[in-house]
Amino acid sequence: MKNRMLLGGVLGLAAAASLAGCNAPAPAKPAVDTAKVADAVKADADQLVAEFNARDAAKAVAHDAPGTVAMFHGAPNVVGVDADLANTKTQMADAAMKLAVSNETVDVASSGDMAVYHSTYAYTFTDPKTKKATTENGNWLVGYKQQADGTWKITWNVVSDTPPATPAKKG
Numbered sequence: 001m002k003n004r005m006l007l008g009g010v011l012g013l014a015a016a017a018s019l020a021g022c023n024a025p026a027p028a029k030p031a032v033d034t035a036k037v038a039d040a041v042k043a044d045a046d047q048l049v050a051e052f053n054a055r056d057a058a059k060a061v062a063h064d065a066p067g068t069v070a071m072f073h074g075a076p077n078v079v080g081v082d083a084d085l086a087n088t089k090t091q092m093a094d095a096a097m098k099l100a101v102s103n104e105t106v107d108v109a110s111s112g113d114m115a116v117y118h119s120t121y122a123y124t125f126t127d128p129k130t131k132k133a134t135t136e137n138g139n140w141l142v143g144y145k146q147q148a149d150g151t152w153k154i155t156w157n158v159v160s161d162t163p164p165a166t167p168a169k170k171g
Contacts, residue, residue, distance in 0.1 A: 032112030041106045041115045041144050041152050048154075052099050057088045065145060065153035072159045073138075091125070096133040098124040101140065115152065117142040121159070138162045 044063060051059040061084050070078040070087070078087045091097055101119040108115045119140050127134040138161035145155045 032108070032110065034108040034110070034112065037108045037112055037115055037146075037152075038106035041108070041117055042104060044144070044152050045101070045104065045117050045119070045142065049099055049101055052088070052092075055092045055097075057085055057092055060088055061085045063154050065147065065155045068154055069156045070159070071157070073161055094126050096124055096126045113146045115144045117144060136161050137164075 048060055048063045061081055064081045064084055067080060068084060070084055072078070078084050100122045102121075104117065104119040106115055106117050117140075120137065121140045122135050122137050124133055124135045126132070138159060140157065140159055142157040143155050144152045147153050
């Protein structure tokens with residue numbers, strides 16, 4: 001009887017030890033170089049602006065991930081690459097169209113698989129009411145996600161205009 005109890009205890013201990021091996025922690029992932037990711041995202045955004053200003057709609061929209069969502073103040077969301085291409089072509093049909101960005105920042109998730117680009121913008125276009133060129137200023141917020149092939153694509157972006165600067169009071 002003692003031998004059976006001893007054998008049972010040994011087998012139980014062996015089983016427990018083998019199961020403990022199943023719960024071993026996953027190997028640590030290598031540290032993410034967030035500065036490298038931020039540089040890649042900023043370079044992508046800068047390339048997008050250059051292609052937009054060059055009026056190359058196909059190249060500008062090639063920065064989009066499938067299912068991308070663009071949110072413009074006062075307008076319905078633009079969902080998907082095809083809808084963004086149509087919207088971009090409409091913008092590019094305006095002879096006055098020009099986009100400038102400044103104050104760019106990029107925040108990268110510690111996991112390294114997502115990043116948020118922010119800039120202020122100046123967008124020149126023809127005002128439909130006055131038929132004259134006008135410039136809108138605002139904030140541009142862009143969500144990037146790393147794709148399976150390692151590239152960074154836009155999954156969402158928000159364009160939000162800011163009110164004109166208030167003139168300084170005299171006196």
